Amino acid sequence: xxxxxxxxxxxxxxxxxxxxxxxxxxxxxxxxxxxxxxxxxxxxxxxxxxxxxxxxxxxxxxxxxxxxxxxxxxxxxxxxxxxxxxxxxxxxxxxxxxxxxxxxxxxxxxxxxxxxxxxxxxxxxxxxxxxxxxxxxxxxxxxxxxxxxxxxxxxxxxxxxxxxxxxxxxxxxxxxxxxxxxxxxxxxxxxxxxxxxxxxxxxxxxxxxxxxxxxxxxxxxxxxxxxxxxxxxxxxxxxxxxxxxxxxxxxxxxxxxxxxxxxxxxxxxxxxxxxxxxxxxxxxxxxxxxxxxxxxxxxxxxxxxxxxxxxxxxxxxxxxxxxxxxxxxxxxxxxxxxxxxxxxxxxxxxxxxxxxxxxxxxxxxxx
Amino acid sequence: xxxxxxxxxxxxxxxxxxxxxxxxxxxxxxxxxxxxxxxxxxxxxxxxxxxxxxxxxxxxxxxxxxxxxxxxxxxxxxxxxxxxxxxxxxxxxxxxxxxxxxxxxxxxxxxxxxxxxxxxxxxxxxxxxxxxxxxxxxxxxxxxxxxxxxxxxxxxxxxxxxxxxxxxxxxxxxxxxxxxxxxxxxxxxxxxxxxxxxxxxxxxxxxxxxxxxxxxxxxxxxxxxxxxxxxxxxxxxxxxxxxxxxxxxxxxxxxxxxxxxxxxxxxxxxxxxxxxxxxxxxxxxxxxxxxxxxxxxxxxxxxxxxxxxxxxxxxxxxxxxxxxxxxxxxxxxxxxxxxxxxxxxxxxxxxxxxxxxxxxxxxxxxxxxxxxxxxxxxxxxxxxxxxxxxxxxxxxxxxxxxxxxxxxxxxxxxxxxxxxxxxxxxxxxxxxxxxxxxxxxxxxxxxxxxxxxxxxxxxxxxxxxxxxxxxxxxxxxxxxxxxxxxxxxxxxxxxxxxxxxxxxxxxxxx
Numbered sequence: 023x024x025x026x027x028x029x030x031x032x033x034x035x036x037x038x039x040x041x042x043x044x045x046x047x048x049x050x051x052x053x054x055x056x057x058x059x060x061x062x063x064x065x066x067x068x069x070x071x072x073x074x075x076x077x078x079x080x081x082x083x084x085x086x087x088x089x090x091x092x093x094x095x096x097x098x099x100x101x102x103x104x105x106x107x108x109x110x111x112x113x114x115x116x117x118x119x120x121x122x123x124x125x126x127x128x129x130x131x132x133x134x135x136x137x138x139x140x141x142x143x144x145x146x147x148x149x150x151x152x153x154x155x156x157x158x159x160x161x162x163x164x165x166x167x168x169x170x171x172x173x174x175x176x177x178x179x180x181x182x183x184x185x186x187x188x189x190x191x192x193x194x195x196x197x198x199x200x201x202x203x204x205x206x207x208x209x210x211x212x213x214x215x216x217x218x219x220x221x222x223x224x225x226x227x228x229x230x231x232x233x234x235x236x237x238x239x240x241x242x243x244x245x246x247x248x249x250x251x252x253x254x255x256x257x258x259x260x261x262x263x264x265x266x267x268x269x270x271x272x273x274x275x276x277x278x279x280x281x282x283x284x285x286x287x288x289x290x291x292x293x294x295x296x297x298x299x300x301x302x303x304x305x306x307x308x309x310x311x312x313x314x315x316x317x318x319x320x321x322x323x324x325x326x327x328x329x330x331x332x333x334x335x336x337x338x339x340x341x342x343x344x345x346x347x348x349x350x351x352x353x354x355x356x357x358x359x360x361x362x363x364x365x366x367x368x369x370x371x372x373x374x375x376x377x378x379x380x381x382x383x384x385x386x387x388x389x
Numbered sequence: 390x391x392x393x394x395x396x397x398x399x400x401x402x403x404x405x406x407x408x409x410x411x412x413x414x415x416x417x418x419x420x421x422x423x424x425x426x427x428x429x430x431x432x433x434x435x436x437x438x439x440x441x442x443x444x445x446x447x448x449x450x451x452x453x454x455x456x457x458x459x460x461x462x463x464x465x466x467x468x469x470x471x472x473x474x475x476x477x478x479x480x481x482x483x484x485x486x487x488x489x490x491x492x493x494x495x496x497x498x499x500x501x502x503x504x505x506x507x508x509x510x511x512x513x514x515x516x517x518x519x520x521x522x523x524x525x526x527x528x529x530x531x532x533x534x535x536x537x538x539x540x541x542x543x544x545x546x547x548x549x550x551x552x553x554x555x556x557x558x559x560x561x562x563x564x565x566x567x568x569x570x571x572x573x574x575x576x577x578x579x580x581x582x583x584x585x586x587x588x589x590x591x592x593x594x595x596x597x598x599x600x601x602x603x604x605x606x607x608x609x610x611x612x613x614x615x616x617x618x619x620x621x622x623x624x625x626x627x628x629x630x631x632x633x634x635x636x637x638x639x640x641x642x643x644x645x646x647x648x649x650x651x652x653x654x655x656x657x658x659x660x661x662x663x664x665x666x667x668x669x670x671x672x673x674x675x676x677x678x679x680x681x682x683x684x685x686x687x688x689x690x691x692x693x694x695x696x697x698x699x700x701x702x703x704x705x706x707x708x709x710x711x712x713x714x715x716x717x718x719x720x721x722x723x724x725x726x727x728x729x730x731x732x733x734x735x736x737x738x739x740x741x742x743x744x745x746x747x748x749x750x751x752x753x754x755x756x757x758x759x760x761x762x763x764x765x766x767x768x769x770x771x772x773x774x775x776x777x778x779x780x781x782x783x784x785x786x787x788x789x790x791x792x793x794x795x796x797x798x799x800x801x802x803x804x805x806x807x808x809x810x811x812x813x814x815x816x817x818x819x820x821x822x823x824x825x826x827x828x829x830x831x832x833x834x835x836x837x838x839x840x841x842x843x844x845x846x847x848x849x850x851x852x853x854x855x856x857x858x859x860x861x862x863x864x865x866x867x868x869x870x871x872x873x874x875x876x877x878x879x880x881x882x883x884x885x886x887x888x889x890x891x892x893x894x895x896x897x898x899x
Binding site: 024025027028029030031032033034035069071072073074075076077082083084085086087088089090091092093094095116118 | 437440445449450451452453454455457458541545549552553554555556557704706707708709710713714783784785786787788789790791796797798799800801802807810811814819820821823840845846847848849850851852854855858
């Protein structure tokens with residue numbers, strides 16, 4: 023189709039626009055909540071070719087209908103808010119539907135992310151039953167009524183047993199037809215993302231928002247790379263517990279912080295539910311870097327070294343800057359792992375503008 | 390006329406009969422049109438055709454893709470529906486939406502004949518290319534060839550550049566000769582001050598000193614010098630067909646020149662449709678309503694038809710509906726000329742009661758309508774026929790945004806003001822008047838253009854962007870003199886930052 027070329031050209035331009043605005047989208051969270059099942063509706067400024075045109079906008083005109091001078095007119099669209107009244111009426115934005123996959127690709131292009139290398143061993147096959155063809159034998163439950171009836175009818179007409187005036191069709195054993203199925207095995211890459219977050223008193227709303235934005239994009243990219251993805255959420259202060267997504271971003275506790283509690287819970291979840299040979303495991307931990315004691319920090323390192331790192335693809339630690347946090351944990355991690363541990367990525371996220379860099383660092387290894 | 394069976398092959402037999410019936414009824418009523426080819430399309434095809442402005446064979450460009458996404462999406466969401474498309478071409482092409490109900494199809498077919506008659510007979514369309522379908526296909530293949538030669542991105546971005554200048558055409562060009570090329574009688578080789586002065590003829594040589602006195606000869610000599618000066622200017626007089634000027638004089642490569650001329654040609658082809666929007670729709674609605682109610686409709690279809698009609702002529706408060714204003718004004722004219730409400734006597738009559746009941750049974754309404762459809766465009770149509778009576782009957786008003794709330798409110802029902810506003814909005818068919826004044830501005834090959842300001846400023850950010858496009862084509866600094874907030878200003882773009890300056894009066898400077 024000829025139109026397809028033009029639509030594609032247009033989509034390319036849109037893609038470019040999204041890329042140009044990506045930083046804004048990433049740090050403003052505009053796209054979260056505009057997410058449908060597999061699509062995101064992205065608001066963009068209308069793409070117009072400029073011309074020599076009258077400005078001043080439609081502040082007056084001629085209309086038709088009933089009413090006295092002074093009567094307001096139905097405009098069919100809400101007025102812009104105070105202060106901006108009439109600033110840009112009539113300039114409708116463009117809303118483009120982009121699939122999450124495409125959005126992920128745009129993100130990857132802009133951040134130059136490498137494709138993720140599967141851990142290799144876990145090409146798990148998903149099994150699906152699929153109907154195909156018809157057989158003469160099979161269980162009664164799969165009997166194909168229509169085909170069976172046709173066969174019976176054919177046989178009866180052929181043998182002269184059928185009379186249109188008294189249409190009685192009785193299938194015998196040979197007439198019976200059954201649907202047959204086969205089992206299809208598809209290789210499928212599965213991954214689980216475990217988000218952990220410190221919700222102790224020192225983490226403010228803005229810090230949580232940064233975590234939320236970051237994780238949206240992490241999800242988007244990882245979903246692009248795995249057919250089957252699960253996300254789990256763990257919050258912790260001095261104790262850790264697993265929660266749903268909603269609670270994850272909106273809980274505020276006031277207690278102290280024991281990071282090891284989260285890692286222990288994480289270990290438990292993995293052990294119980296995600297056998298290593300079937301799952302790629304991603305762990306993201308966000309905190310403001312305060313830990314209760316050096317002892318606990320040591321325990322964390324032990325857990326990481328012995329349990330978490332060997333099982334996972336990637337362990338990322340994002341330190342969100344807050345007024346109260348000391349940021350010590352980041353230093354501890356760096357000191358402990360140095361440059362050598364490939365699976366550990368640490369990054370400090372100063373503010374919303376830092377999210378883009380964080381994404382690049384976290385996903386830049388292609389793990 | 391014998392209908393070529395191939396022409397309606399896409400139609401169902403039922404629709405084919407309806408088309409034939411409506412066609413013959415239209416002819417009986419005096420409509421005169423090119424043969425019409427109807428095609429049935431589904432909404433995707435319709436959106437596609439509509440996105441290409443009616444020409445499926447047009448050159449490739451992303452904006453058609455954008456339009457298509459927009460149209461097909463608003464159809465899917467049930468926001469809008471294109472019932473029909475008609476192409477001004479000989480033969481006329483009309484596309485019917487497959488999913489239309491039968492009543493709608495009938496209405497649309499009747500409507501199409503109205504448009505076709507208008508295309509064929511209105512003077513605005515008299516210069517349009519009636520083989521535009523072929524021409525567009527031709528443009529398409531030329532552009533595709535350039536794409537193959539120099540690359541898609543380059544051609545497309547050049548088309549973008551050209552399109553931003555698309556409206557810099559002379560809206561009246563097909564009808565006026567702006568530059569009468571008078572035969573040069575003077576000898577160009579001599580400097581103007583030495584050229585012989587054309588003398589008034591005398592029979593007797595001794596009378597010469599009286600008939601052609603010294604003062605007169607001097608005056609004539611000066612006139613010759615002035616004209617010679619003017620000829621040195623480039624262009625000789627300001628030119629509104631900016632695109633043509635650029636095609637002739639801008640440093641473009643061959644394919645660029647061709648693309649620019651394609652854009653220009655299409656702009657001229659589409660211009661009349663903008664110039665006659667109100668009339669064209671009014672005329673088509675007038676005729677489809679006549680045809681439908683007098684001949685075509687079954688009893689069972691009347692309600693559906695009326696429902697459709699009410700939708701077509703719905704008002705929306707702030708914006709005038711061209712269908713509604715158009716058809717009402719047409720009917721107003723018909724009534725006036727049927728009842729003899731024209732001429733000096735009627736105009737001088739001040740008694741409202743007498744005017745209301747004025748009827749001299751002239752019955753020239755239909756005849757007048759055909760005349761109007763031939764000789765008018767939207768501006769002259771409104772100017773000539775929108776009178777106080779109509780204004781009152783049609784409940785027109787002016788509105789303005791309330792300064793405090795930003796809410797649009799009805800401001801007045803005063804007739805002169807309404808008419809003034811309508812005509813203002815239609816001046817130069819809603820486009821700013823911009824002309825090329827000097828192609829060698831500042832004696833440095835810069836381009837100077839002038840915006841004939843008529844009370845409305847240009848949208849400045851867009852104007853600046855457009856200046857960039859001009860610069861790309863002219864390849865030397867470009868200047869536009871205009872008025873911003875009451876002050877004369879010169880917009881300058883020379884490849885760096887666009888500037889707005891106070892103009893130095895160029896006459897003094899040079």
